[in-house]
Amino acid sequence: KAGVTQTPRYLIKTRGQQVTLSCSPISGHRSVSWYQQTPGQGLQFLFEYFSETQRNKGNFPGRFSGRQFSNSRSEMNVSTLELGDSALYLCASSLGSSSAFYEQYFGPGTRLTVT
Amino acid sequence: AQKVTQAQTEISVVEKEDVTLDCVYETRDTTYYLFWYKQPPSGELVFLIRRNSFDEQNEISGRYSWNFQKSTSSFNFTITASQVVDSAVYFCALSEVSGNTGKLIFGQGTTLQVKP
Numbered sequence: 001k002a003g004v005t006q007t008p009r010y011l012i013k014t015r016g017q018q019v020t021l022s023c024s025p026i027s028g029h030r031s032v033s034w035y036q037q038t039p040g041q042g043l044q045f046l047f048e049y050f051s052e053t054q055r056n057k058g059n060f061p062g063r064f065s066g067r068q069f070s071n072s073r074s075e076m077n078v079s080t081l082e083l084g085d086s087a088l089y090l091c092a093s094s095l096g097s098s099s100a101f102y103e104q105y106f107g108p109g110t111r112l113t114v115t
Numbered sequence: 116a117q118k119v120t121q122a123q124t125e126i127s128v129v130e131k132e133d134v135t136l137d138c139v140y141e142t143r144d145t146t147y148y149l150f151w152y153k154q155p156p157s158g159e160l161v162f163l164i165r166r167n168s169f170d171e172q173n174e175i176s177g178r179y180s181w182n183f184q185k186s187t188s189s190f191n192f193t194i195t196a197s198q199v200v201d202s203a204v205y206f207c208a209l210s211e212v213s214g215n216t217g218k219l220i221f222g223q224g225t226t227l228q229v230k231p
Contacts, residue, residue, distance in 0.1 A: 033218075043206060043221040055216040088158065100210035100217025101148055106160040
């Protein structure tokens with residue numbers, strides 16, 4: 001069974017631009033979560049989707065948004081990029097309804113650099 | 116608010132040594148879940164274990180073992196006879212539950228270096 005895939009793997013953007021990251025969960029998994037990982041703040045929860053509904057959202061500004069499609073694939077969007085948005089963005093999928101209760105399977109991440 | 120503390124930022128051991136990674140958590144929930152994840156240099160986090168708050172039984176899986184003690188709010192992870200392949204960043208995480216959903220609060224991680 002294929003693992004969680006994320007595209008693109010690397011991205012370089014300029015301040016003020018917007019970016020869309022994509023995540024394909026493991027087949028059969030309906031829950032997808034997104035995390036931001038930086039050296040300073042560590043791993044921080046962004047949001048979680050289950051059956052196309054956002055179930056939970058972390059403490060991030062409204063510039064960060066996401067969605068989930070009927071095939072469970074998910075995208076996250078960051079608008080008006082700031083230097084501080086440079087990070088590794090990780091997507092994870094779970095067989096259960098929420099990452100709070102079930103093990104997650106992580107993708108390799110998208111390394112976003114904002115210049 | 117929920118919080119996870121991994122006081123050890125970096126640990127360096129020589130192969131075959133035993134090593135314990137500490138995890139202390141804070142929560143007001145009576146029902147919660149604790150997790151350990153491993154992040155090798157490749158970057159993908161790998162699930163190691165999940166424990167719910169009602170199950171204090173320690174667990175052993177090969178060279179890995181976990182000690183869950185509610186009395187001290189700790190969920191420590193021990194690697195016996197460490198190997199170079201164990202070199203990674205290890206994260207402890209706690210669930211923050213809200214109704215039938217929730218999110219994970221991660222500790223800052225402990226970087227383990229196992230030298231040959």
